[in-house]
Amino acid sequence: MTTLKVGIATYEEMKARTLAVARGEKRSAADEPKVWFTSAESFAKVLSARNRDLLRVIAEQAPGSLDELARITGRAKSNLSRTLKTMAGYGLVRLERGERGRITPRVEHDRVELDLPLT
Template sequence: MAIARGTFHPPADEPKVWFESLRSFAEVLNEDNQELLRLILEKQPQSLQELEAASGRRSSNLSRTLRTMEQYGLVELIKDKRSVRPVVKATDIRLDIRLHRSSAA
Protein backbone atom coordinates (compact mmCIF):
# COMPACT_ATOMS: atom_id res chain seq x y z
CA MET A 1 0.00 0.00 0.00
CA ALA A 2 2.88 2.35 0.75
CA ILE A 3 4.17 1.89 -2.80
CA ALA A 4 0.75 2.75 -4.18
CA ARG A 5 0.60 5.84 -1.92
CA GLY A 6 4.07 6.87 -3.06
CA THR A 7 5.44 6.88 0.49
CA PHE A 8 7.79 3.95 -0.14
CA HIS A 9 10.17 3.65 -3.06
CA PRO A 10 11.59 0.13 -3.25
CA PRO A 11 15.27 -0.34 -4.06
CA ALA A 12 16.21 -1.68 -7.49
CA ASP A 13 16.70 -5.21 -6.13
CA GLU A 14 13.29 -5.24 -4.45
CA PRO A 15 10.81 -7.84 -5.78
CA LYS A 16 8.74 -6.80 -8.74
CA VAL A 17 6.02 -9.42 -8.29
CA TRP A 18 3.24 -8.89 -5.78
CA PHE A 19 0.39 -11.26 -5.01
CA GLU A 20 -2.85 -9.91 -3.67
CA SER A 21 -3.26 -12.80 -1.25
CA LEU A 22 -1.54 -15.87 0.11
CA ARG A 23 -4.19 -17.93 -1.66
CA SER A 24 -3.28 -16.51 -5.08
CA PHE A 25 0.43 -17.10 -4.34
CA ALA A 26 -0.33 -20.71 -3.41
CA GLU A 27 -2.46 -21.26 -6.52
CA VAL A 28 0.12 -19.86 -8.94
CA LEU A 29 3.13 -21.47 -7.28
CA ASN A 30 1.68 -24.81 -6.29
CA GLU A 31 3.92 -27.90 -6.52
CA ASP A 32 2.83 -28.77 -10.07
CA ASN A 33 3.58 -25.26 -11.30
CA GLN A 34 6.93 -25.15 -9.52
CA GLU A 35 7.80 -28.39 -11.30
CA LEU A 36 6.69 -26.82 -14.58
CA LEU A 37 9.07 -23.89 -14.01
CA ARG A 38 11.92 -26.32 -13.24
CA LEU A 39 11.11 -28.27 -16.39
CA ILE A 40 11.23 -25.12 -18.52
CA LEU A 41 14.58 -24.18 -16.99
CA GLU A 42 16.06 -27.64 -17.53
CA LYS A 43 14.64 -28.52 -20.96
CA GLN A 44 14.43 -25.02 -22.45
CA PRO A 45 11.57 -26.01 -24.79
CA GLN A 46 11.41 -24.09 -28.03
CA SER A 47 7.62 -24.25 -28.22
CA LEU A 48 4.54 -24.95 -26.14
CA GLN A 49 4.19 -28.22 -28.04
CA GLU A 50 7.61 -29.33 -26.79
CA LEU A 51 6.66 -28.33 -23.26
CA GLU A 52 3.35 -30.15 -23.56
CA ALA A 53 5.17 -33.35 -24.57
CA ALA A 54 7.78 -32.99 -21.82
CA SER A 55 5.29 -32.14 -19.08
CA GLY A 56 2.39 -34.41 -19.99
CA ARG A 57 0.01 -31.49 -19.40
CA ARG A 58 -2.77 -30.68 -21.86
CA SER A 59 -2.19 -27.64 -24.05
CA SER A 60 -5.26 -25.77 -22.76
CA ASN A 61 -4.18 -26.22 -19.13
CA LEU A 62 -0.58 -25.38 -19.98
CA SER A 63 -1.49 -22.21 -21.90
CA ARG A 64 -3.77 -20.96 -19.13
CA THR A 65 -1.13 -21.63 -16.45
CA LEU A 66 1.64 -19.96 -18.44
CA ARG A 67 -0.48 -16.88 -19.19
CA THR A 68 -1.18 -16.50 -15.48
CA MET A 69 2.50 -16.91 -14.66
CA GLU A 70 3.33 -14.35 -17.33
CA GLN A 71 0.96 -11.83 -15.72
CA TYR A 72 2.93 -12.19 -12.49
CA GLY A 73 6.27 -11.84 -14.28
CA LEU A 74 7.36 -15.41 -13.56
CA VAL A 75 7.67 -16.41 -17.22
CA GLU A 76 7.81 -14.70 -20.56
CA LEU A 77 6.07 -16.15 -23.59
CA ILE A 78 8.19 -15.24 -26.59
CA LYS A 79 6.19 -15.36 -29.81
CA ASP A 80 7.70 -15.87 -33.23
CA LYS A 81 6.04 -16.58 -36.54
CA ARG A 82 5.09 -20.17 -35.79
CA SER A 83 5.41 -20.87 -32.10
CA VAL A 84 5.49 -19.57 -28.57
CA ARG A 85 8.57 -20.26 -26.43
CA PRO A 86 8.27 -20.12 -22.63
CA VAL A 87 11.19 -18.61 -20.72
CA VAL A 88 11.43 -18.53 -16.91
CA LYS A 89 12.07 -14.99 -15.65
CA ALA A 90 12.09 -15.62 -11.88
CA THR A 91 14.38 -18.31 -10.53
CA ASP A 92 14.42 -17.28 -6.87
CA ILE A 93 11.14 -16.65 -5.13
CA ARG A 94 10.83 -15.38 -1.59
CA LEU A 95 7.60 -14.99 0.34
CA ASP A 96 7.33 -12.17 2.87
CA ILE A 97 4.23 -12.17 5.04
CA ARG A 98 3.32 -9.43 7.51
CA LEU A 99 1.08 -10.79 10.25
CA HIS A 100 0.27 -7.42 11.74
CA ARG A 101 -0.25 -3.93 10.44
CA SER A 102 1.65 -0.99 11.79
CA SER A 103 -0.35 2.01 12.91
CA ALA A 104 1.01 3.94 9.90
CA ALA A 105 -0.51 1.47 7.41
Protein backbone atom coordinates in the same frame (compact mmCIF):
# COMPACT_ATOMS: atom_id res chain seq x y z
CA MET B 1 19.33 -16.11 -12.85
CA THR B 2 17.79 -13.93 -10.21
CA THR B 3 15.46 -13.92 -7.23
CA LEU B 4 11.98 -12.45 -7.63
CA LYS B 5 10.78 -10.79 -4.44
CA VAL B 6 7.01 -10.99 -3.98
CA GLY B 7 4.69 -9.58 -1.35
CA ILE B 8 1.15 -10.04 -0.09
CA ALA B 9 -1.15 -7.02 0.04
CA THR B 10 -4.83 -6.31 -0.46
CA TYR B 11 -5.94 -4.58 -3.62
CA GLU B 12 -6.58 -1.40 -1.62
CA GLU B 13 -3.07 -1.52 -0.09
CA MET B 14 -1.46 -2.03 -3.51
CA LYS B 15 -3.49 0.83 -5.01
CA ALA B 16 -2.62 3.22 -2.16
CA ARG B 17 1.07 2.33 -2.44
CA THR B 18 1.09 2.82 -6.22
CA LEU B 19 -0.64 6.20 -5.94
CA ALA B 20 1.76 7.35 -3.21
CA VAL B 21 4.72 6.44 -5.43
CA ALA B 22 3.12 8.21 -8.41
CA ARG B 23 2.55 11.36 -6.33
CA GLY B 24 6.17 11.28 -5.13
CA GLU B 25 5.15 10.73 -1.50
CA LYS B 26 6.91 7.37 -1.36
CA ARG B 27 9.92 5.89 -3.10
CA SER B 28 10.22 2.23 -3.93
CA ALA B 29 13.16 0.70 -2.08
CA ALA B 30 15.42 -1.75 -3.90
CA ASP B 31 14.61 -4.50 -1.40
CA GLU B 32 10.82 -4.13 -1.67
CA PRO B 33 8.73 -6.72 -3.51
CA LYS B 34 8.38 -6.17 -7.24
CA VAL B 35 5.34 -8.43 -7.59
CA TRP B 36 2.28 -8.51 -5.35
CA PHE B 37 -0.32 -11.18 -4.64
CA THR B 38 -3.63 -10.38 -2.98
CA SER B 39 -3.43 -13.36 -0.64
CA ALA B 40 -1.16 -16.14 0.51
CA GLU B 41 -3.66 -18.53 -1.06
CA SER B 42 -3.27 -16.96 -4.51
CA PHE B 43 0.53 -17.12 -4.12
CA ALA B 44 0.29 -20.80 -3.15
CA LYS B 45 -1.98 -21.56 -6.10
CA VAL B 46 0.31 -19.94 -8.69
CA LEU B 47 3.39 -21.60 -7.17
CA SER B 48 1.85 -24.98 -6.40
CA ALA B 49 4.09 -28.05 -6.49
CA ARG B 50 2.77 -28.90 -9.96
CA ASN B 51 3.53 -25.40 -11.27
CA ARG B 52 6.99 -25.35 -9.67
CA ASP B 53 7.66 -28.66 -11.43
CA LEU B 54 6.52 -27.03 -14.69
CA LEU B 55 8.98 -24.17 -14.14
CA ARG B 56 11.76 -26.68 -13.47
CA VAL B 57 10.99 -28.55 -16.71
CA ILE B 58 11.03 -25.31 -18.70
CA ALA B 59 14.34 -24.23 -17.14
CA GLU B 60 16.05 -27.60 -17.57
CA GLN B 61 14.71 -28.71 -20.94
CA ALA B 62 14.14 -25.35 -22.68
CA PRO B 63 11.22 -26.46 -24.87
CA GLY B 64 10.98 -24.59 -28.15
CA SER B 65 7.20 -24.33 -28.14
CA LEU B 66 4.05 -24.98 -26.13
CA ASP B 67 3.47 -28.11 -28.23
CA GLU B 68 6.86 -29.47 -27.18
CA LEU B 69 6.20 -28.55 -23.54
CA ALA B 70 2.84 -30.34 -23.71
CA ARG B 71 4.56 -33.48 -25.04
CA ILE B 72 7.23 -33.34 -22.31
CA THR B 73 4.81 -32.78 -19.43
CA GLY B 74 1.75 -34.67 -20.64
CA ARG B 75 -0.40 -31.61 -19.91
CA ALA B 76 -2.94 -30.21 -22.36
CA LYS B 77 -1.69 -27.27 -24.42
CA SER B 78 -4.74 -25.18 -23.45
CA ASN B 79 -4.05 -25.80 -19.75
CA LEU B 80 -0.38 -24.90 -20.20
CA SER B 81 -1.30 -21.73 -22.06
CA ARG B 82 -3.57 -20.53 -19.25
CA THR B 83 -1.07 -21.42 -16.54
CA LEU B 84 1.84 -19.77 -18.34
CA LYS B 85 -0.13 -16.59 -19.03
CA THR B 86 -0.88 -16.34 -15.32
CA MET B 87 2.77 -16.95 -14.46
CA ALA B 88 3.85 -14.37 -17.03
CA GLY B 89 1.55 -11.84 -15.39
CA TYR B 90 3.50 -12.33 -12.17
CA GLY B 91 6.89 -12.15 -13.90
CA LEU B 92 7.74 -15.81 -13.36
CA VAL B 93 8.06 -16.65 -17.07
CA ARG B 94 8.49 -14.78 -20.31
CA LEU B 95 6.49 -15.94 -23.33
CA GLU B 96 8.51 -15.26 -26.48
CA ARG B 97 6.67 -15.15 -29.79
CA GLY B 98 8.67 -16.79 -32.57
CA GLU B 99 8.19 -17.95 -36.11
CA ARG B 100 4.61 -18.53 -37.25
CA GLY B 101 3.29 -17.29 -33.91
CA ARG B 102 4.95 -20.11 -31.97
CA ILE B 103 5.21 -19.27 -28.26
CA THR B 104 8.33 -20.28 -26.36
CA PRO B 105 8.29 -20.14 -22.55
CA ARG B 106 11.40 -18.99 -20.66
CA VAL B 107 11.87 -19.02 -16.88
CA GLU B 108 12.86 -15.56 -15.63
CA HIS B 109 14.04 -16.36 -12.08
CA ASP B 110 15.54 -19.28 -10.24
CA ARG B 111 14.21 -18.27 -6.80
CA VAL B 112 11.19 -16.55 -5.27
CA GLU B 113 11.39 -14.73 -1.96
CA LEU B 114 8.12 -14.04 -0.17
CA ASP B 115 7.77 -10.95 2.04
CA LEU B 116 4.82 -11.90 4.24
CA PRO B 117 3.95 -9.64 7.19
CA LEU B 118 2.33 -11.50 10.04
CA THR B 119 1.03 -8.46 11.94
